Amino acid sequence: MHLKSIVLKGFKSFPDRTKLDFGTGVSVIVGPNGSGKSNVTDAVLWAMGEQSPLAVRGQSMQDVIFGGGRGVQARSSAEVEIVLDNSDQTVDLPLGEISIVRRLDRNGDGTYLLNGAKCRLVDVLEVLSDTGLGKEMHSVVSQGRVTAIVSSKPKDRRLLIEEAAGLGKHRKRRRRAQLKLERTQDNLDRALDVEREAR
Numbered sequence: 001m002h003l004k005s006i007v008l009k010g011f012k013s014f015p016d017r018t019k020l021d022f023g024t025g026v027s028v029i030v031g032p033n034g035s036g037k038s039n040v041t042d043a044v045l046w047a048m049g050e051q052s053p054l055a056v057r058g059q060s061m062q063d064v065i066f067g068g069g070r071g072v073q074a075r076s077s078a079e080v081e082i083v084l085d086n087s088d089q090t091v092d093l094p095l096g097e098i099s100i101v102r103r104l105d106r107n108g109d110g111t112y113l114l115n116g117a118k119c120r121l122v123d124v125l126e127v128l129s130d131t132g133l134g135k136e137m138h139s140v141v142s143q144g145r146v147t148a149i150v151s152s153k154p155k156d157r158r159l160l161i162e163e164a165a166g167l168g169k170h171r172k173r174r175r176r177a178q179l180k181l182e183r184t185q186d187n188l189d190r191a192l193d194v195e196r197e198a199r
């Protein structure tokens, strides 16, 4: 699976519809300081359902809406679409492409669309959970994070790599299974007690 394209409209420094296409392999975005390179990665994170304004370098979520400048009027909404190539069926849906759209109006109204159909944030997160993308999967690593990762303790770095490799999901499943086993053992002990008393 790879990111095929991203379309930004009214998002941060992109007032007008701007489409970026990506091939397979490594893509590099170059440009002068302050030209909007990090805004593109912010947009990817935001479209994937990021809920913290700080994570997309704002104070409030409405800060992602183009606020005007250089003779261009502020916009009333921001919209980002990311298109993921699903020809390898990473997401178990009969779709060659997965399109996720997120919109936000200045009044705070937000919308998500999955392949054109209105959906909830949980639906977006559900689809992304099998892709290695999405929240807490470290698919977007900001400039400051790189230094923090390089200078982190080996144990913390290992945790981060395990999360990125998708082990976190399995750890959570193992914990849930352990709790279920403990509950079943309790029930069994109680049943044995009852049986013993009845003898």
Ligand code: ATP
Binding pocket: 011, 012, 013, 031, 032, 033, 034, 035, 036, 037, 038, 039, 040, 063, 064, 065, 066, 067, 068, 069
């Ligand atoms: P650097 O190379 O210094 O890291 P960069 O190319 O990554 O820079 P960004 O941080 O992506 O640049 O973009 C910063 C620019 O985006 C600034 O000029 C800022 O004014 C503009 N910007 C951010 N949010 C908005 C907004 N809501 N409306 C208009 N412009 C915005």
